[in-house]
Amino acid sequence: MQKYFLNSAKIALVLVYLVIFAGAFVRLTGSGMGCPDWPKCFGYYIPPTEQKELLFTAGKEYDKGQVIIKEESLLVAKTDFISKATFESSNWEKYTKHDYAIFNPLHTWIEYINRLFGALAGIACIVTFILSFSYWKENKKIILLSFLVCILMAFQAWLGKTVVDSVLSPFKITVHMLAALLIVAMQLIVIYAVQKNRKTTVLNTKFNWILMLSLLLTIIQIVLGTDVREQVDIIAKTGAPEVLWLENPSIVFYIHRSFSILVLVTNLYLFTLNSKLALGFSKIKWVIFLLSLEIISGIIMYYFDFPFGTQTIHIVIATLLFGVQFYIILESKSKTVIQ
Numbered sequence: 001m002q003k004y005f006l007n008s009a010k011i012a013l014v015l016v017y018l019v020i021f022a023g024a025f026v027r028l029t030g031s032g033m034g035c036p037d038w039p040k041c042f043g044y045y046i047p048p049t050e051q052k053e054l055l056f057t058a059g060k061e062y063d064k065g066q067v068i069i070k071e072e073s074l075l076v077a078k079t080d081f082i083s084k085a086t087f088e089s090s091n092w093e094k095y096t097k098h099d100y101a102i103f104n105p106l107h108t109w110i111e112y113i114n115r116l117f118g119a120l121a122g123i124a125c126i127v128t129f130i131l132s133f134s135y136w137k138e139n140k141k142i143i144l145l146s147f148l149v150c151i152l153m154a155f156q157a158w159l160g161k162t163v164v165d166s167v168l169s170p171f172k173i174t175v176h177m178l179a180a181l182l183i184v185a186m187q188l189i190v191i192y193a194v195q196k197n198r199k200t201t202v203l204n205t206k207f208n209w210i211l212m213l214s215l216l217l218t219i220i221q222i223v224l225g226t227d228v229r230e231q232v233d234i235i236a237k238t239g240a241p242e243v244l245w246l247e248n249p250s251i252v253f254y255i256h257r258s259f260s261i262l263v264l265v266t267n268l269y270l271f272t273l274n275s276k277l278a279l280g281f282s283k284i285k286w287v288i289f290l291l292s293l294e295i296i297s298g299i300i301m302y303y304f305d306f307p308f309g310t311q312t313i314h315i316v317i318a319t320l321l322f323g324v325q326f327y328i329i330l331e332s333k334s335k336t337v338i339q
Contacts, residue, residue, distance in 0.1 A: 001134035005142075006194050008131050012124035012149070013187045019121050020180050020319050022114040024312040027233070032168045034111030036074060036100050038161040041115070043067035043076065047108050054103055058085045067095065074101045097165040118160065122153045128190070135194070145190045152183045170230040177226055181219070181319065185326050192330045201280035201331055207273050208332045214266045214287075215325045221263055222318050224256040229311065242305040257302075260295055267291055283328050290321040 026032055035041035043066040048054055054069045062077045069075075070087070074095035081091055095101075125146075132146035156179045163172045231252070232245050246253065267287050274281045297314040300307060 001131045002194075005128065005131040005134060006191065008124065008128045009146075009187065009191045009194070012121060012128050013184070013191065015117065015121035015124050016180070016183055016187060017316070017319065017323075019114070019117045021312065021316050022117045023176075023180075024315040026111055026114050027173075027229070027315075028309070028312045029107065029110055030233075030237070031104075031107035031110040031114075033100050033102070033164065034104065034107030034109070035115070036098070036164065037067060037095065038164050039115070039157075040065065041108060041112050042103070047112050048103075049105055049109075051103050051105075056083065056087050058083055062091070068092070069101050069103060072101050073099065098167045100167050115160075118157060122150075122157065125150050125153050125187075132190075139193070142190065142193050145186060145193065149183060149186045149190060152179065152186060155179065156183060170227070173230065174223060174226045177222065178219075181222070181322055184319065184323050188323060188327050188330065192327065202277065203332065204273075204277060204279055207270065207277070207279055207281075208329075210266065210270055210273070211325070211329055211332055214263070214270060215322070215329060217259070217263045217266060218318070218322050218325060221256065221259055222322065224252060224259060225314070225318065227252045228256050229315075232306075232311075245306060246302060257298070260298065264291060264295065281328055281331060283324055283331075286324045287321065287328070290317055290324060293317050294321060 026034070035047060037043065041047035042054055043063075051069075054067065056068055056070060059082065061082050062080065064077055064079050066077045067074055068077075070092075075092040076095050078091055078093055083091070129143075129146040129150050132143045135142040156176070159172065159176045159179055163169065163176055166172050228249070231250055235245050236242075267284075271284050271288050273279070274284050294314065294317045297310050297317065301310045301314065
């Protein structure tokens, strides 16, 4: 089974990134409450496509837990029953997690697809965990790491539930993002642990410390960016045009924008140090490339009034940047050649 393990781990990582992309697209389209309940969507495993499917219908067979919208409230069926000609409140109870009761088919299906990606990623992680038992005699650490990834995926799913129940609490959205980064990091550790034919690099203490600092700066920048995004979302929900979204930004926006210069300078110094000392960390080029794209997308959003898709691209690039930086750290920690 070992020959399938690495490919399975890589597929799981790709699916995790697809979940991050889907989640960013959910935020871009304002679809976070497209499914107001969890894990089902309006009480269905496959959500409705029309408003009438969520209205009370006489003579219809309702299953326990099925949801309808009545008088701008979500009602949940208490048990299985067939409705009579008139609405009977005794068969229903009010949904108590929140009072959001709006159906938008586009938002519903965008959020539903996001959840499907999450389920696929979870299945891939479970398959990887099962395959990891092929390393039982060789390296039990791989089994433990694969299991921890599954635990984190379950925790992330629970976080997704709390985000919905809180009607998209900004703090919980930020925690949700950080948990996604932790999953990426753990999956990269799993992949690197079984990676063969690793490139030879030079262990340089100065480079390693600055590399750790650059990763920390990236995480801080992502958190700051999440806060800015939340402020933009609040203004966007008022119906204000894109040109006004950053007309009067908070101090966090200016910190986030200025902080990008520090991130860039730090990584450029790493690039120079790697080239000058011939340390052999080839992926540092990808860091500079992704960082350049990240800054360009930020400039486009600010000066060209948030063209469609740029917010999603900005978030996904940031997580890719984190992944590459973390992988370089793994490379830097496993070398024997000291300089």
